[in-house]
Amino acid sequence: MLNDESQDLFDIRRLALLLEVVEQGSITAAADLMMYTPSAVSQQLRKLEQEVGQPLLTRRSRGVVPTEAGQVLAGHARKIVWQMQAARSDLGQIAGLKRGSLTVGTFPTLAGSFLPIVIRTFKKRYPAINLSLRSARFDELVADLQSGATGLCLLWDYPWNPFRDDSIRVTEVFRESTVILVARSHPLADREQVSMAELRNESWIVRAEAHPVVEVLQRSAHDTGFEPKIAFLANDYQEAQAMVSVGMGVAMVPKTAVALQHPDVKVLSLGAAAPLRRVLLAQREDKVYAPAEVAFHSTLLEIARERAGDYL
The missing domain is CATH 3.40.190.10 (Periplasmic binding protein-like II)
Structure with missing residues (x-):
């Protein structure tokens, strides 16, 4: 039986070693593939057996075979290792912005002036991101943002009527x-x-x-x-x-x-x-921003800083 602490002590690297040993049928072969020494693999497997509280492998003259517990744990380990590999791949793609989509809300004066400059730079940097735009009136822009139809949007306000909404975070782009x-x-x-x-x-x-x-x-x-x-x-x-x-x-x-x-x-x-008037970039306060949104945000503010004097 697993002890009370062992459920929190499984190490993914040890699970991966167990899986490789079971699939290879040999500690030495698994060590070569994983770029460890056989003694290091044996040491890690002993620690895993201590965590589990029962033997996982039976040593034989020609390699090793899993115990019943070893077979069960190796089956779970296989799923975990595959999932971790998929996670690394997905995170790597996102980090490199090799895929994704983004819908941005905007209004006509900005879509006909400043925004095309931003889009040109963004598409050059991130050609794999599927970027689309929705041009609308102010209330529609806010509604689209709150409903998730857009990931972010551009708004405006004047000193006598500043935009305030606790559910939306705004960043000033330029005046x-x-x-x-x-x-x-x-x-x-x-x-x-x-x-x-x-x-x-x-x-x-x-x-x-x-x-x-x-x-x-x-x-x-x-x-x-x-x-x-x-x-x-x-x-x-x-x-x-x-x-x-x-x-x-x-x-x-x-x-x-x-x-x-x-x-x-x-x-x-x-x-x-x-x-x-202030031109504002708006995003929902309660969401985790996707990498494409972060990249667009960064590109937008960069271009705005470069052209800060054009609109005053």
Whole structure:
């Protein structure tokens, strides 16, 4: 019978030695394969017999044969050794990121500007990872993350409404400035910087469907003492730029929205008064992060550090 302590004392290496001896029928042959001396193998097997509390091998003139207990333990050892080999293989593949998949949630302005730079680097480094993206609105991004549809996602917030959710961990990727778009024929187009006070009489091109940038415009205008006059509701930023380019109005947009700039549009800074938004990488707080997620996280922050000044 096993003693009370022996159940916690089995050493996987000794089990592997027992298995090899049983399969080879010889301590010497097993020692050669395992790169031990025969005396070292014998010593380890004696310790295993002490742990088990009964003989495991019967010595004969031509090798050894397992006892009934030895046969039983060797059968279990075979399963354990195979499982450990499979574990090493799986861990080795993961450590080298030789396989895996990752789904990342994102939003349109980032997907059209900063994110492709990250993806290019990530795919070059980890070509075997199956990377997919889901572009959605803020609430959908959070819901996808919480449900596990995405492994991580990119979000944003502003100082007056910081993102807080105890179930989600966020890391700031970078901060980006809000800029003003005017037509190249606009009287202010020869300027590099403008103030909101100078824009109080302008008509505004804004995003439709209560887009977050509308609140940014309204707050900036109200702080300056005027109500913005809305001239056009655009479905996306390319449409907004097109309307600005023909003089329908001016627009306020996050800087990543003009990564692809219309040739007839001029981008003006608001200087220190420009509203800043944080771009955030979000992950669930309660999960163990997969290696592909860790690799993407690292690559994303590396690229963000390299391009920190591009969006201010």
